[in-house]
Amino acid sequence: MTTPTPGSVSGAESGNDVVRVTGLTKSFGRTRVLEDLDFSIEQNTITGLLGRNGAGKTTIMSILSGQEPKTRGDVRVLGAEPFENAAVLARMCFVRESQKYPEDFKPRHVLKTGPWFFENWDAGLAEELVEVFRLPVKTPIKKLSRGQLSAVAIIVGMASRAPLTIFDEPYLGLDATARGLFYDYLLRDFMEHPRTILMSTHLIDEVSNLLEKVIVIDRGRKVLDTSVEDARDAAFTVAGSATAIDDVVAGRRILRTQSLGGLRSVTIEGAADAALRRHAAERGLEIGPVGLQELVSAYGLLDEAPRPQRPAGSRTSDFEEVSR
Ligand SMILES: Nc1ncnc2c1ncn2[C@@H]1O[C@H](COP(=O)(O)OP(=O)(O)OP(=O)(O)O)[C@@H](O)[C@H]1O
Numbered sequence: 224m225t226t227p228t229p230g231s232v233s234g235a236e237s238g239n240d241v242v243r244v245t246g247l248t249k250s251f252g253r254t255r256v257l258e259d260l261d262f263s264i265e266q267n268t269i270t271g272l273l274g275r276n277g278a279g280k281t282t283i284m285s286i287l288s289g290q291e292p293k294t295r296g297d298v299r300v301l302g303a304e305p306f307e308n309a310a311v312l313a314r315m316c317f318v319r320e321s322q323k324y325p326e327d328f329k330p331r332h333v334l335k336t337g338p339w340f341f342e343n344w345d346a347g348l349a350e351e352l353v354e355v356f357r358l359p360v361k362t363p364i365k366k367l368s369r370g371q372l373s374a375v376a377i378i379v380g381m382a383s384r385a386p387l388t389i390f391d392e393p394y395l396g397l398d399a400t401a402r403g404l405f406y407d408y409l410l411r412d413f414m415e416h417p418r419t420i421l422m423s424t425h426l427i428d429e430v431s432n433l434l435e436k437v438i439v440i441d442r443g444r445k446v447l448d449t450s451v452e453d454a455r456d457a458a459f460t461v462a463g464s465a466t467a468i469d470d471v472v473a474g475r476r477i478l479r480t481q482s483l484g485g486l487r488s489v490t491i492e493g494a495a496d497a498a499l500r501r502h503a504a505e506r507g508l509e510i511g512p513v514g515l516q517e518l519v520s521a522y523g524l525l526d527e528a529p530r531p532q533r534p535a536g537s538r539t540s541d542f543e544e545v546s547r
Pocket residue numbers: 251254256274275276277278279280281282283
């Protein structure tokens with residue numbers, strides 16, 4: 224997608240970074256959940272924060288939004304340390320479906336209080352989204368369905384027009400139609416009112432057209448940090464006979480191997496250069512691209528605990544994982 228020219232958002236870090244994190248480490252008691260993370264997020268971009276369950280995404284977002292203190296490292300958000308920093312927090316919006324609201328609050332109360340917290344609040348957009356998501360604004364929040372709670376969070380996140388908006392898996396409980404509407408509205412509104420958006424998601428294929436950059440976390444460590452465009456060159460697949468593959472990809476880092484009978488498909492880190500392509504063609508192998516979802520999944524699977532072994536002599540007719 225095209226990156227809008229930086230415009231209405233002010234106060235970013237020098238060099239156009241709205242978020243800059245260096246050596247971020249976080250422990251809960253004796254458990255280390257983030258390990259020496261470095262990353263930055265450029266102004267007026269949409270970045271995906273990806274990774275498997277428990278990777279550390281929510282923890283990162285909580286630290287960026289000042290809700291959780293870091294253990295070590297340097298965290299700069301909109302130019303300053305976010306923890307207990309009212310000036311920074313006033314310029315960001317962190318939304319998640321599990322947001323707590325006062326007892327007996329209804330969506331209409333949330334919409335009414337929006338402008339108290341967000342100076343760029345757009346009441347017209349909020350009303351439009353209420354219609355789009357068919358949100359019952361007079362029903363107590365504690366009685367809303369999970370999808371309706373997500374809709375409340377999405378409406379707040381979008382109508383806030385905050386210079387930094389963080390969405391933590393904003394779609395939980397939303398049906399496919401509602402998710403599609405969310406992505407469409409987000410993209411349209413972002414093009415009209417550029418701002419910096421960070422979104423964690425497991426539905427990577429669904430949002431890949433929206434994202435410009437992805438940061439992939441695995442067990443608290445950064446495993447990939449790339450523009451979506453460059454991600455196309457981050458890995459490729461080679462498929463064909465197992466012996467030919469072993470020969471052609473020797474010395475390359477294999478992210479993932481799948482086998483079916485004598486056939487094999489491997490995901491290789493890096494780009495397929497001309498020599499490898501030639502060698503693969505000579506050996507009758509097929510080279511293919513790796514989608515973003517597949518790429519993240521390949522990284523997430525590294526060093527995964529071994530799957531249960533099949534009993535000796537059993538058929539291996541399914542497409543199954545083998546060695547890494
Ligand atoms: N308050 C806490 N006390 C102890 N451990 C915690 C706490 N909060 C998070 N953790 C642990 O930190 C790790 C990272 O959790 P986090 O919620 O950041 O992961 P996540 O990537 O957002 O996962 P998911 O995709 O499932 O939402 C997990 O192992 C989790 O159990």
